[in-house]
Amino acid sequence: MKKKTRKMPSRPDVVNRFAGGSWAYSKAVRDHFFQPKNLLLQKPGRGKFDAEGIVGSPACGDVMRVWLKIDAKKDKVTDFKWRTFGCASAIASTSMLSVMVSERGGMKIDRALAIRPQDIMKRLGGLPDRKIHCSVLGDKALRAAINNWFKKTGQYDRIIIEGTQVLDPNTKVTEADIEEAVVEGARTLPEVQKRTKVGIGYPECLPKVEELIRFYTEKYFGPNSA
Amino acid sequence: MPRSIHYFDHAATTPLDPRVLRAMQPYLTREFGNPSNLYSLGRRAKRAIMAAADQIAGALGCKPGEIIFTGSATEADNMALQGAVKAIRKMRMRPDGSADPGRIKIIVSEIEHKGILAVAAALEKEGVEVVKIPVKKDGLVDLKKLEAALDDRTVLVSVTSADSETGILQPVAEIGKIVRKFRDKDKVTGIKEEKNSPLSLSPYPCPIFHTDASQAAAFLDLNVDELGVDLLTLSAHKLGGPKGIGALYVRQGTPLEPIIYGGGQQAKLRSGTENVPGIVGFGEAMAIAARERGRESARVRKLRDRLERGIMKSIPKVVLNGHPTKRLPNFLNISILDIEGEAMLLYLDDLGIYVNTGSACNSESLEPSYVLTALGEPYEYVHGSIRFTLGHETTAADVDYVLQQLPPIVKKLRQISPLNLSLGQKEKMSQPKAFIGGQTPHFLRKRKENEERRKGTGTNHS
Numbered sequence: 001m002k003k004k005t006r007k008m009p010s011r012p013d014v015v016n017r018f019a020g021g022s023w024a025y026s027k028a029v030r031d032h033f034f035q036p037k038n039l040l041l042q043k044p045g046r047g048k049f050d051a052e053g054i055v056g057s058p059a060c061g062d063v064m065r066v067w068l069k070i071d072a073k074k075d076k077v078t079d080f081k082w083r084t085f086g087c088a089s090a091i092a093s094t095s096m097l098s099v100m101v102s103e104r105g106g107m108k109i110d111r112a113l114a115i116r117p118q119d120i121m122k123r124l125g126g127l128p129d130r131k132i133h134c135s136v137l138g139d140k141a142l143r144a145a146i147n148n149w150f151k152k153t154g155q156y157d158r159i160i161i162e163g164t165q166v167l168d169p170n171t172k173v174t175e176a177d178i179e180e181a182v183v184e185g186a187r188t189l190p191e192v193q194k195r196t197k198v199g200i201g202y203p204e205c206l207p208k209v210e211e212l213i214r215f216y217t218e219k220y221f222g223p224n225s226a
Numbered sequence: 227m228p229r230s231i232h233y234f235d236h237a238a239t240t241p242l243d244p245r246v247l248r249a250m251q252p253y254l255t256r257e258f259g260n261p262s263n264l265y266s267l268g269r270r271a272k273r274a275i276m277a278a279a280d281q282i283a284g285a286l287g288c289k290p291g292e293i294i295f296t297g298s299a300t301e302a303d304n305m306a307l308q309g310a311v312k313a314i315r316k317m318r319m320r321p322d323g324s325a326d327p328g329r330i331k332i333i334v335s336e337i338e339h340k341g342i343l344a345v346a347a348a349l350e351k352e353g354v355e356v357v358k359i360p361v362k363k364d365g366l367v368d369l370k371k372l373e374a375a376l377d378d379r380t381v382l383v384s385v386t387s388a389d390s391e392t393g394i395l396q397p398v399a400e401i402g403k404i405v406r407k408f409r410d411k412d413k414v415t416g417i418k419e420e421k422n423s424p425l426s427l428s429p430y431p432c433p434i435f436h437t438d439a440s441q442a443a444a445f446l447d448l449n450v451d452e453l454g455v456d457l458l459t460l461s462a463h464k465l466g467g468p469k470g471i472g473a474l475y476v477r478q479g480t481p482l483e484p485i486i487y488g489g490g491q492q493a494k495l496r497s498g499t500e501n502v503p504g505i506v507g508f509g510e511a512m513a514i515a516a517r518e519r520g521r522e523s524a525r526v527r528k529l530r531d532r533l534e535r536g537i538m539k540s541i542p543k544v545v546l547n548g549h550p551t552k553r554l555p556n557f558l559n560i561s562i563l564d565i566e567g568e569a570m571l572l573y574l575d576d577l578g579i580y581v582n583t584g585s586a587c588n589s590e591s592l593e594p595s596y597v598l599t600a601l602g603e604p605y606e607y608v609h610g611s612i613r614f615t616l617g618h619e620t621t622a623a624d625v626d627y628v629l630q631q632l633p634p635i636v637k638k639l640r641q642i643s644p645l646n647l648s649l650g651q652k653e654k655m656s657q658p659k660a661f662i663g664g665q666t667p668h669f670l671r672k673r674k675e676n677e678e679r680r681k682g683t684g685t686n687h688s
Contacts, residue, residue, distance in 0.1 A: 033569070034576065036642060041641065054644070058606045058609070058645055060605070063645060065644035083642060084642060085643040086566050088569055201605075
């Protein structure tokens with residue numbers, strides 16, 4: 001019999017006893033956490049990969065590093081290897097991202113650049129609210145690697161400048177990320193931090209972030225909603 | 227799917243001792259009386275409570291009437307801090323009814339449980355001055371700073387007996403002496419004479435000294451006179467008792483106002499029908515702990531040391547968090563570099579090993595453990611911290627199982643991790659102060675600036 005495809009988010013499997021229901025991982029997260037795919041196992045030899053990118057800081061608790069092989073003619077990422085320092089969500093989301101990019105022979109660079117954290121989360125069957133921020137670094141690491149490729153190959157016009165302005169140099173959270181967090185329902189700084197991790201290791205940017213939260217809340221939800 | 231459990235999180239909670247359950251059972255079923263009632267069913271419940279208070283008083287070396295049962299250690303902490311501040315504020319009320327809250331100050335250590343720190347923060351909002359005493363590099367509260375912070379406005383000092391993350395033993399008896407010395411020096415310090423203020427109050431000694439001994443009670447001898455404490459917090463479920471029951475020891479004569487009002491149970495200090503089965507279980511658990519802790523401490527310490535030595539031997543780049551010797555015999559808190567605590571926790575969980583971590587990912591606030599950062603550990607270390615806390619049912623087989631399973635997990639997670647931090651470079655890493663209050667720039671930025679300065683290049687950004 002054909003295996004049923006999972007359409008509904010899978011049932012929580014790993015439940016943390018401290019925070020109860022809001023803190024549960026799906027089966028997909030569990031699988032990618034315990035059996036990570038496309039992990040870089042050996043130190044890469046010179047020239048083995050075409051591009052490399054890294055985001056995060058060990059002090060903040062998340063570091064993601066990716067290595068890419070790129071087919072210049074087809075303008076396609078053909079291989080994606082990674083290493084991640086972080087929690088289960090962070091490891092699982094990088095693993096899932098690597099699958100998304102490299103499955104079916106690879107992914108066009110432009111499509112890879114367009115991957116959002118939500119896309120990764122959807123494939124993972126969702127993440128607990130508190131863990132959403134853990135998935136937001138993977139796509140940034142990928143973009144950093146692709147930018148690295150653009151620089152190497154002289155395609156300076158294609159280099160993506162993250163959002164409008166990078167607010168936090170460690171997590172590379174941008175204004176656009178704040179806008180997105182607000183659109184998705186975050187209204188306060190802690191809520192936005194849960195999603196983006198902005199300013200946790202770099203509190204100087206917080207006044208600006210708060211200003212942006214107010215601005216976007218008014219923009220999308222009217223002046224009386226802030 | 228049945229699988230064997232290897233429980234190493236006794237600082238979070240302990241399983242109920244079967245002997246405790248046996249003692250409780252009648253009070254969950256046929257002995258259901260309300261201890262406030264006069265008929266025999268009620269009187270028997272009352273007697274059960276008194277017997278439990280006797281058991282606890284016996285362990286603490288105090289009078290049974292000095293034990294107030296609460297719903298948790300957190301409630302006992304709330305009662306200690308809020309109740310003392312309330313009582314003294316009331317005593318210092320001006321004749322016109324207006325309080326002078328600016329004069330009230332409390333002192334706590336910075337590694338207290340949230341049950342203390344959150345209450346202190348709430349009191350601070352009400353105008354109470356809160357002084358947080360830092361810990362020294364070895365994790366012990368800085369006694370000189372504590373002594374220097376004492377003044378006639380100080381109404382309460384609260385220092386934990388052993389914190390819940392590293393189990394470091396604080397010098398409670400010494401602090402008790404310092405507090406007493408201060409009180410004796412200034413016999414009647416509760417009220418400073420004010421002109422034209424007809425305060426007609428009996429003198430009482432200040433500051434009041436409180437310790438949260440929830441973690442320590444299972445393994446330490448807690449004689450309240452030897453410790454010199456006026457208030458002491460206990461929790462049943464940390465020593466093989468049931469959840470939902472704690473207690474506050476209140477030295478006779480200590481000014482304390484209730485924070486819960488109602489029918490006036492427990493000398494009006496804590497209204498509400500007593501949790502009879504919980505109290506009975508608590509008494510039994512405390513009596514067992516007092517009877518067995520000598521033997522149990524030695525046994526658990528041996529197992530803990532075996533675990534500690536084994537991990538240090540088989541896994542490279544591991545650091546001990548907390549004092550090497552002055553710590554509870556069942557605590558082992560280590561940082562395994564290059565990997566994140568929550569990932570480690572979940573891998574261990576998959577094998578039936580239950581531990582805890584101080585990693586940011588494991589907390590509601592997404593901030594790494596404030597206790598470990600207060601000890602001067604860099605964030606990089608704290609994220610990789612795991613805490614093993616052993617208990618009565620921990621066996622050598624449990625320890626050996628961990629020693630067998632942990633190294634391959636660490637190896638795998640290190641393979642996943644892009645980091646390769648080196649030991650002995652703690653100073654070069656981010657120090658906690660680099661994050662506090664947003665005044666100092668983030669460490670990465672600082673490091674970059676230093677590098678640029680070294681290179682002699684300008685810091686102009688293009």
